[in-house]
Amino acid sequence: LVNYYQFKEDNPELFKDVFPLDLRKIGDAGVITVPPYRDQSGRRLLFYRIGCWNPKVIPVEDLFKATIMAMELGLLEQRSQILGGVAVFDLENIGTQHAWQITPAVASKIVKLMVSCFPLTTHAIHVINHSWLFDKIYNIFKPLLNATMRSRIYFHGHDYTSLHKHIHPEHLPERYGGKYPDYSYTIWLNSLKKNFSVAKEVISYGYKFREEEVDPEVVKQLKAEGFKLY
Secondary structure (H helix, E strand, O other), X not given: OHHHHHHHHHOHHHOOOXXXXXXXXXXXXXXXXXXXXXXXXOOEEEEEEHHHOXXXXXXXXXXXXXXXXXHHHHOOOHHHHHHOEEEEEEOOOOOHHHHOOOOHHHHHHXXXXXXXXXXXXXXXXXXXXXXXXXXHHHHHHHHHOOHHHHHOEEEEEOOHHHHHOOOOHHHOEHHHOOOEOOOOHHHHHHHHOOOHHHHHHHHHOOOOOOHHHOOHHHHHHHHHOOOOOO
């Protein structure tokens, strides 16, 4: 927990004046998915389709903000506090426009957030559909990873049967040989504004909502308890 507070102090731009619903463009592009289901061990799943990311439209900082919010809300779930989560990085169609974004500073932030700092344990990171370009990118990460960190990263290429040895197909979307449709990050974001208890917790973490974005009944309840809307 101390490490995470230090991460927040070192990266204030990722936490200041974050309006969750401004991150809908990430969901609309299909870059990040927070599915309603879990893996066979009950762990939260987070999917990234990096090839869908247009850095000219979505700054890398917004990907961090979206990830941080998903992970912080995971802390609200007792089950996730105990069991942690798993991340899947789909690198199909990544190009040089993505590689240029992964500077040593960005790589360091990714490692700290997903592996060494956050109080919610990321038990595994699965990399699929990667190409020769990823090897170049991974070379930036290698010096930042100790043996324990490296042991949590699995490379599957285009072999989904390899992925299925770790995450059973019945806990995956159809595109990876599973049974579920894709669940947009936008759907997850929209659910935040409709649930009073969740919206209250989101605001308590320092996130902000505009009044016109939130369901009227939720606005009424938030104001009754003294929460500020913009």
